[in-house]
Amino acid sequence: MEIRFYNSLTKQRELFESLRLGVVSMYSCGPTVYDLAHIGNFRTFLFGDLLRRFLELVGYRVDHVMNITDVGHMTDGEEDRMTQAASRMKENKKTGRVAEGAVANPDDPYQIAEYYTQAFLSDARKLGYKIAFEYPQRVPKATDHIDGMQEMIGELIKRGHAYVAEDGVVYYSVESFPEYGRLSGNTLENLQSGAGGRVSDENQSRKRHPADFMLWKPDQHHIMKWASPWGVGYPGWHIECSVMARKLLKRDVIDIHTGGEDLIFPHHECEIAQSCGVTGSRRFANFWLHARFLFVNGEKMSKSKGTFYTARDVFEGRVTGNPVHPAVLRYELTKAHYRTNLDFSEKGLMDSGMAVRRLIEKRQSLEQLTNGQSAEVDLTHPLLAQFAAALADDLNIAEALAIVNQFARTDHRDPHEALGVWKKINSVLAIAPITEGLLDESDSGGGQDDAMRQAEEWCRELDAARRDKNYSRADELRKLIQDTGFEVRTGKEGTTIQRALM
RNA sequence: GGCGUUGUGGCCGAAUGGCUAGGCAGCGGAUUGCAAAUCCGUCCAUGGCGGUUCGAUUCCGCCCGACGCCUCCA
Structure with a gap:
């Protein structure tokens, strides 16, 4: 069977062929775990799941890996995301949104991460997201791979793709990688002209090129920090995927990489630069597939408009x-x-x-x-x-x-x-x-067996009422059953119920 | 400004150089104590202007519109 996918890397539909016969290696960018995943996240994840299940249908074995990003990365000028999550968590515990015992110490980022990881896995499993059933083997956490990240950063420095700036930060040198910009359709000139504004000039002046991105940042005060050859600090936010994909998929070049469209730049562009920089391969992933955004009522989801729904909001x-x-x-x-x-x-x-x-x-x-x-x-x-x-x-x-x-x-x-x-x-x-x-x-109906039995009982009563032509009683009973969350059907063999789906 | 995606009926959403998926909703009917479900039937469309062609929704050009990324973001 001829399989064709739209490849973001080449911007056209291409014939898909796996690098190895019968096996597809596939990496999906997973969730960050400093908040609940929303339905937009799941749209992207489920697209990856559909892709995987299709490949399995046509006979491939799919070696699938998805990361959990539990390092709270710095946002320019703001608090670290894990720090933000900690204050949110304290607030949620006060208001009862999160159960009192759920996170013993909100100031411990690992506890926050664990809480949201489990929440994610639970939602994902309910939605039939296959890889969520392969945790933790195929679902690695970034914090478990800090050593690997440091190794890769060291290797990138050795190969001349990265450098330590005068402030001690390790940057990737985009000029050392001619392919940089290919995935996103950017050129270094464009990136340079668009780089003004948000990023502080002081920061920029230490880089060789404005588009150079961080691999390691020494920072004693960061909420999550690790010792490294470049000082105690934390990793840049692209390096984890390059490291975990290579480690778990055991390949320098993988078949498919998926994610949301917003990850094309800079995240995936940077992953390519890192991975190819360290392996010397021409490609990191043969196919890049990106899902477009989910909208709510015609607009991007918005917290202020109240259209920011988590999966459990829907459930x-x-x-x-x-x-x-x-x-x-x-x-x-x-x-x-x-x-x-x-x-x-x-x-x-x-x-x-x-x-x-x-x-x-x-x-x-x-x-x-x-x-x-x-x-x-x-x-x-x-x-x-x-x-x-x-x-x-x-x-x-x-x-x-x-x-x-x-x-x-x-x-x-x-x-x-x-x-x-x-x-x-x-x-x-x-x-x-x-x-x-x-x-x-x-499992999905857990604890509702009693309601089911009760409703069945009412069904028999309803049948009796209908036999007696006591229609007001019959209507009453039907209403009762419906209100309990069932759909009522009247057939030749009597009344039957189905659990309502929504 | 740069890169990319997109414009089909009331709504969701396919396909195609000529015979125009599917679903939901609507309408009519069957069934039913009523309702639900089911079954049968049925209405409704290709953003605009040109061009190529015997014929375009499909190919080409222009115009108009929508959207994403370029900055943390699935």
């Missing part, structure tokens, strides 16, 4: 007024092509809810017809071939979903085969159920 009903099943959010965040600005809205979420319900019920009806016995199918099956071909075209998810929808409304001559097809499709979409093969689905 817990703070966005729509009702709890939303993770499968619905996953569908909503992955249903649009990754290189378009997906617009998140309540209506979109509702649409996704309907779509997900239909797909879940399709799965259930196939399970019933077959007693769960599915036939083995492979990509030669015409429907799967179409599905895979759609995704092979730069992850054309909309066309793939069109195919799935057609499938969902077909009556199948061979339900065993249909279930087999469905399982393959679901291995990519991960919707019905969302964590198939990853964890026990019943």
Whole structure:
């Protein structure tokens, strides 16, 4: 099968071929853990997940790594992000947003990082993000790789790509790397002219070139600091990815690197400079795939406008007024092509809810017809071939979903085969159920069994009331069941319920 | 200013040099005590102006609009 992806590095669709037969090495830029991840973050992460699942569908083994950035990097003129997180955490504990015992000492950045790491992993697992189930093996933390960073910085100095400035800061010399700017379409001249303003002149004058970026900063007062040949301090914010990608993927050149579009410059541009500088390879990643931003109601998410939603805001009903099943959010965040600005809205979420319900019920009806016995199918099956071909075209998810929808409304001559097809499709979409093969689905409804039993009881009462033509009682009971969070259906065999998805 | 993306029906969102996915919503009907779900049917589109062509939404040119990055940011 011919797979084509839009490669940010060459700015065109290219035929994808892995460097090694049957194996794809892939690195995704992961979350920073000084706050909860928001739905925009997850849009990007789930795009990476979709990409990985597609590659697995067509037969690759995907060696996937995603980092956790737990070093709180300095922002010019402001507090360190970990310091900011600490004061936020104290505030949240006061207001009860964060449970009292959750973080014993908010002034310990490692505790803050641990708290948000676990929060991230929990949300990510609910959303079926595969790599979150591979923590910690494939999900390294930056603070565990400080030694590796120092090694790489030392190597870069040795090779003439980095230098120690008079203030003791180690900078990467962009002029030493002719390819610098290729990914972002920048030239050193452009960068130079655009560099005025924000960055203090005093700082700039110590660099050889205004675009030179920091690799190590000696700073005794930083909240997180480590000893190094260049003094006690902390690493620059690009070096961790170069180091961890190489260490965990065990390759100088990897197949795919993913991230949000905003990371193209400077983050990924700098990663390329560092990695190629140290390995001498022409490329760091063969393919760079970037997801565009998620919008909310047509605009970039904004804290001041109250459109800054975390995943758990959605799950817990703070966005729509009702709890939303993770499968619905996953569908909503992955249903649009990754290189378009997906617009998140309540209506979109509702649409996704309907779509997900239909797909879940399709799965259930196939399970019933077959007693769960599915036939083995492979990509030669015409429907799967179409599905895979759609995704092979730069992850054309909309066309793939069109195919799935057609499938969902077909009556199948061979339900065993249909279930087999469905399982393959679901291995990519991960919707019905969302964590198939990853964890026990019943976990997601934890603690609600009593509510389920109660609702079932009401169903029998409702049936009795209908038999007696006591319709006011029947309507009352239906209302009651719905308010408990279930959808009510009246069929020939009596009343049945489904847990509401949103 | 530089680099890049994008403009399809009420909404989301594909595809294509001629026969124009899919979903949601709407409308009509079947079903129903009512409702939900389901099923059947149905309305609605290619930003503007030129050009190439027998024929363009698709190719070319210009114009208009939207968006991102260039600075911490998925």
